[in-house]
Amino acid sequence: MAASRETFGGKLAAVLAMAGSAIGLGNIWRFPYLVGQNGGAAFILVYLVACFVLALPIFFAEAVIGRRGGGNTFSAMEKLAPGSAWKWMGLITVAAPLLLLSYYSVVGGWSVDYLFKAVTLQFTGDTSGIFERFITSTWEPLAAHTVFMAFTAAVILAGVKNGIEKFTKITMPLLFLLIIVIVVYGLTLPGSWKGVEYLVRPDLSKINVNVIATAMGQAFFSLSLGVGTILTYASYMRKEDNVVAAGTYTALSDLLFALLAGFAVMPAVFAAGIQPGQGPGLVFDTLPYIFSQMHGAGTVVAILFFFSILIAALTSSISLLEVGVAYLVEEKGWSRKRSTLVLALASWALGVLCSLSFGPMAHVQLLGKGFFDFLDSLCSDWLMPLGGLLFTLFVGWRMSKADVRDELTNGGTCNKRIFGAVYILVRYLAPIGIAVVFLSNLLL
Ligand code: PFF
Numbered sequence: 001m002a003a004s005r006e007t008f009g010g011k012l013a014a015v016l017a018m019a020g021s022a023i024g025l026g027n028i029w030r031f032p033y034l035v036g037q038n039g040g041a042a043f044i045l046v047y048l049v050a051c052f053v054l055a056l057p058i059f060f061a062e063a064v065i066g067r068r069g070g071g072n073t074f075s076a077m078e079k080l081a082p083g084s085a086w087k088w089m090g091l092i093t094v095a096a097p098l099l100l101l102s103y104y105s106v107v108g109g110w111s112v113d114y115l116f117k118a119v120t121l122q123f124t125g126d127t128s129g130i131f132e133r134f135i136t137s138t139w140e141p142l143a144a145h146t147v148f149m150a151f152t153a154a155v156i157l158a159g160v161k162n163g164i165e166k167f168t169k170i171t172m173p174l175l176f177l178l179i180i181v182i183v184v185y186g187l188t189l190p191g192s193w194k195g196v197e198y199l200v201r202p203d204l205s206k207i208n209v210n211v212i213a214t215a216m217g218q219a220f221f222s223l224s225l226g227v228g229t230i231l232t233y234a235s236y237m238r239k240e241d242n243v244v245a246a247g248t249y250t251a252l253s254d255l256l257f258a259l260l261a262g263f264a265v266m267p268a269v270f271a272a273g274i275q276p277g278q279g280p281g282l283v284f285d286t287l288p289y290i291f292s293q294m295h296g297a298g299t300v301v302a303i304l305f306f307f308s309i310l311i312a313a314l315t316s317s318i319s320l321l322e323v324g325v326a327y328l329v330e331e332k333g334w335s336r337k338r339s340t341l342v343l344a345l346a347s348w349a350l351g352v353l354c355s356l357s358f359g360p361m362a363h364v365q366l367l368g369k370g371f372f373d374f375l376d377s378l379c380s381d382w383l384m385p386l387g388g389l390l391f392t393l394f395v396g397w398r399m400s401k402a403d404v405r406d407e408l409t410n411g412g413t414c415n416k417r418i419f420g421a422v423y424i425l426v427r428y429l430a431p432i433g434i435a436v437v438f439l440s441n442l443l444l
């Protein structure tokens with residue numbers, strides 16, 4: 001174990017870093033297209049409930065383990081349940097974030113490339129087929145993936161305080177500012193109010209099992225749960241900080257940002273007379289077309305938009321890399337530099353396969369899926385819910401209630417009134433909710 005661990009400078013720094021991890025491609029790329037595919041406001045309504053009833057309790061469970069255990073998943077579990085098999089959960093939490101990072105970085109790379117396209121005025125003419133051409137090509141997405149991974153590694157190399165904390169402190173407020181500017185501009189477009197209506201007027205008949213399962217899965221992904229990221233970040237929190245408050249602020253800002261992203265995208269989509277259910281191409285295919293129709297302003301909005309996606313993706317990818325780095329530094333005694341370089345390189349190499357799976361390697365299939373889709377499904381549908389389930393079972397059933405209370409109430413100095421409710425959510429509701437996610441992934 002390292003002699004002394006770095007910590008975040010304070011509660012704000014911890015919340016910004018956690019919100020940085022939570023707010024990412026999941027909010028700005030995935031959320032708008034899921035809303036479009038799953039019935040608009042009705043999906044948002046279900047998503048709201050999923051965030052607070054399912055996801056937030058899992059967040060608390062991870063945070064309890066991380067802060068009380070004071071380390072990466074292996075050491076935290078070993079400290080809290082000495083000699084038990086629980087520490088092997090550490091394996092999920094080292095492997096899953098690196099698998100996730102490999103394809104996350106590919107999409108992060110798309111935002112690098114699109115920012116470049118916007119700056120070089122490529123969204124001014126005919127944009128038809130732009131996304132298809134781009135992702136099926138070999139070198140352009142690979143170069144972008146490489147640049148994105150290099151940025152991620154650079155922040156992690158700088159450390160917890162000088163890297164993660166400094167980077168998220170600057171970028172997170174900027175990110176909110178940028179998205180608000182884009183929302184305001186979008187609302188000025190003629191016809192945009194139809195998009196607003198679509199986001200705020202729920203048609204409850206649209207809610208079905210599939211919508212519920214999708215919303216739960218998205219809440220999971222969006223709050224960065226089940227793979228040890230929140231656990232690791234919570235281990236950098238000071239003892240006097242309030243983890244329940246930190247979790248709640250993180251969930252609220254994550255939700256707010258997802259909604260803002262919805263309001264940045266949908267009004268513009270409706271104003272252009274386009275159907276909202278375009279799927280994953282909504283941001284990378286439909287928006288460039290819309291930007292190209294805006295004439296002068298289009299380029300500026302495109303630059304702001306893809307820059308926002310890039311920052312949002314980076315503040316998440318650094319949290320994914322940090323989990324493995326914390327493990328190697330603390331458990332294996334590696335230097336931060338060596339750990340970062342080795343893990344970033346390994347993840348980059350896997351990402352190369354993911355990137356090529358849209359083009360030259362499209363014929364290579366694992367269980368009927370291309371490499372990218374296979375890893376995405378493995379992580380989002382299986383590893384994340386599995387991790388979340390084990391974390392909640394550990395906190396709800398393996399740790400003593402007194403210890404959990406002590407951690408969530410900071411030794412009885414805060415959150416005393418809500419502890420009972422939080423505990424029930426962690427012990428019963430969250431595991432049941434996750435079981436539903438599993439079943440639906442199996443059956444739907
Ligand atoms: N929450 C991130 C997003 O919404 O893009 C994705 C993510 C980051 C998932 C970190 C898991 C994780 F550990």
